[in-house]
Amino acid sequence: MAESPARTAFAEEALTHLDTLYRGALRLTRDPDSAQDLVQEAYLRALRYQHSYQQGTNMKAWLFAIMRNLFWDRFKGSRKDDVSLDDVGEFVLYDKLKDEGARPEADVLDKLAASEVVAAVEKLPPLHREVVLLVDVEGFSYKDAAETLGVPIGTVMSRLHRARQQLQKSLYDYAVESGIVRGNGAPEEPKE
Amino acid sequence: MNCKDCSNKLDSYLDRELSNTEMLELQLHLEGCPDCADSYEFQASVKRLVKVCCEQDKAPDAFREKLRQILT
Structure with missing residues (x-):
């Protein structure tokens, strides 16, 4: 079934930010396959919630937020898994x-x-x-x-x-x- | 502005996040203080290095095409 022109235009615009999302996902997951899964899921979610995106605002930031929220939900399970930084003091x-x-x-x-x-x-x-x-x-x-x-x-x-x-x-x-x-x-x- | 004030605001100066007045104050301090100027140049170089090294990764073409098929 052909997608609506509006959805296609939205997807095309969103895809202009793919490198940013992929790089971010790769650095967060540290694994290319997991990064691709995460980015694909983020794009599908973005299309599902397309109505919540306000035209004229920062689409790259909006997409990145979706991706990193999915990362925390899916790949880490809980924010408690995050470890704090070692205290390196004022290391310059x-x-x-x-x-x-x-x-x-x-x-x-x-x-x-x-x-x-x-x-x-x-x-x-x-x-x-x-x-x-x-x-x-x-x-x-x-x-x-x-x-x-x-x-x-x-x-x-x-x-x-x-x-x-x-x-x-x-x-x-x-x-x-x-x-x-x-x-x-x-x-x-x-x-x- | 003294060196301690400069050091405290160096991150924000580096990221162009200070007001115009503060940017100018810090710039004037850097012009007159070689130690702070060298430190700033070094911090800026580290920031550039991180950007250049991390930007080398691009989404694979096959993945881009797969997404385009799925989404459009």
Whole structure:
């Protein structure tokens, strides 16, 4: 049966945000098959609740909210499964590297593999990971991120701050483990 | 503005979430404080790195087509 033109137009517009939804689902589930299942279910639900979408508002945020709510309902079972961030204190990677004699960008950032950066993001607890995905990866404003996640803007800001610190701590640990910097933060001597 | 105020507002400055006045105040501080400016550049580089690395993933073409078949 042919779908109505309005439904088809809505679906086409929604599909322009597929990469954002897929990336978000992939980072949340950490599994390509689960990500596709989650995104497909999110789109079907979006079409079912098409009437609740207000034209002219942020469709990407609306779709992301549907997807992440499904994630929490379906893949995690309960928000209690989320674990809190380790208390890394005020970890500032830049200060740490600089204090220890390294050049933070040239010695560390430029040498990190993309896969390790993604791994550091995926290591964050989901409640913190999703804020980084929205603000840092997808460029959401704090207001849009807050509406998408159903939390106050202050919560977005505090989660983002802690997530960035944890992320930088993970990148530092990786840089030490992989020999990019020595344990004291100094860069490795170039090999002959 | 001192360095502590700057540090406290650096996330919001990085994300362009301050008012125009606050953005200008912080910008002026960064122009006169090499330590804070370097720290800001580093934070901005980490943010860019996260974006670039995570944006590499795109929905597979076959999945996109499958969804289009289902939805339209």
